Amino acid sequence: MTETIDSEPLERSTGTDDEPLVSLWCESHTYPDGTIGMHDVEFAVHADEVVALVGANGSGKSTLLEHLNATLTPDEGELRVTGRRITGNDTAHARREVGFVFQDADSQLVAPTVLDDVMFGLQNNGLPADDAKKRAREALATVDAGHLEGRIPHYLSGGEKRLVGLAGVLVLEPSVVVLDEPFAGLDPERSRLVVERIRRIHAEGISVVLSTHDLDIAAEIADRICVMSEGNVIDNRSPREVFYDEDLLTEANLHPPSTVRITRDAGLDIGSQPVTEAELVTFLDQQSATTDGSGLAHPDGDTSD
Numbered sequence: 041m042t043e044t045i046d047s048e049p050l051e052r053s054t055g056t057d058d059e060p061l062v063s064l065w066c067e068s069h070t071y072p073d074g075t076i077g078m079h080d081v082e083f084a085v086h087a088d089e090v091v092a093l094v095g096a097n098g099s100g101k102s103t104l105l106e107h108l109n110a111t112l113t114p115d116e117g118e119l120r121v122t123g124r125r126i127t128g129n130d131t132a133h134a135r136r137e138v139g140f141v142f143q144d145a146d147s148q149l150v151a152p153t154v155l156d157d158v159m160f161g162l163q164n165n166g167l168p169a170d171d172a173k174k175r176a177r178e179a180l181a182t183v184d185a186g187h188l189e190g191r192i193p194h195y196l197s198g199g200e201k202r203l204v205g206l207a208g209v210l211v212l213e214p215s216v217v218v219l220d221e222p223f224a225g226l227d228p229e230r231s232r233l234v235v236e237r238i239r240r241i242h243a244e245g246i247s248v249v250l251s252t253h254d255l256d257i258a259a260e261i262a263d264r265i266c267v268m269s270e271g272n273v274i275d276n277r278s279p280r281e282v283f284y285d286e287d288l289l290t291e292a293n294l295h296p297p298s299t300v301r302i303t304r305d306a307g308l309d310i311g312s313q314p315v316t317e318a319e320l321v322t323f324l325d326q327q328s329a330t331t332d333g334s335g336l337a338h339p340d341g342d343t344s345d
């Protein structure tokens with residue numbers, strides 16, 4: 041990792057509507073073996089949004105995410121977190137404001153029990169054990185993992201580890217939570233659980249950035265889709281704009297979410313372009329309510345004979 045970001049006196053400020061919570065400019069990031077992980081990237085996270093990074097394997101998603109809390113730093117570039125410029129030798133602010141849930145949950149879980157693990161960061165920050173325990177229990181309850189507090193982290197299932205890792209991040213009250221492939225390896229029920237937790241975190245005012253190969257879920261939970269290809273961000277728009285752009289998806293080597301495929305394959309003429317199952321169902325419900333079974337719409341929408 042090369043740390044060439046200049047030092048500068050820091051003044052603390054919080055993100056505002058105009059100013060992103062996190063902004064990154066990365067001219068390039070070169071790994072020690074010479075591989076360029078990403079290049080020419082500008083990326084920002086605003087208050088109260090969920091951003092999904094999508095892209096083929098090796099397109100640079102993890103590399104970008106790991107820059108957001110200064111786990112990685114650009115060869116040339118700049119990271120700002122809640123208005124404060126992060127320098128190579130002062131990454132504590134970025135680590136505090138941007139909580140990172142790693143894809144490999146084992147690398148994050150270090151203590152002998154789940155409760156100890158979630159308390160760890162708080163105690164590290166000097167909080168007395170009783171207070172740390174109380175806050176850790178609250179964080180575990182937020183992700184519905186209170187029943188796991190006495191378990192040995194190493195023996196938890198993949199989904200349970202993910203939730204405990206999330207609790208360990210939430211307990212530190214970050215402004216932004218970053219999740220690297222939070223649905224990888226989870227069964228549909230566990231994925232649903234993590235989706236619900238992400239929704240809850242967002243409802244509590246925390247912005248979320250995640251990477252995923254599951255475009256159905258990305259369409260469902262993201263306000264904004266950031267498309268990566270060959271280490272570069274090639275698009276950054278709403279789910280509807282991105283997932284109905286066939287040329288873009290082809291360029292990024294992506295297949296559209298199932299709702300978009302169904303809408304196209306069935307030849308449905310839907311002006312509003314649904315991207316989620318719920319939107320498609322709403323459209324079909326409305327259509328059946330305005331037809332008489334012959335497939336023809338009543339001019340006045342009246343379904344009675």
Ligand SMILES: Nc1ncnc2c1ncn2[C@@H]1O[C@H](COP(=O)(O)OP(=O)(O)OP(=O)(O)O)[C@@H](O)[C@H]1O
Pocket residue numbers: 071072073075076077078095096097098099100101102103104
């Ligand atoms: N530690 C590393 N050392 C060298 N090259 C790396 C390292 N980590 C990632 N890369 C390379 O950087 C590029 C971007 O990788 P990255 O892991 O960011 O992609 P990704 O989009 O997250 O991929 P995936 O979807 O497979 O997880 C790839 O070419 C990858 O081989």
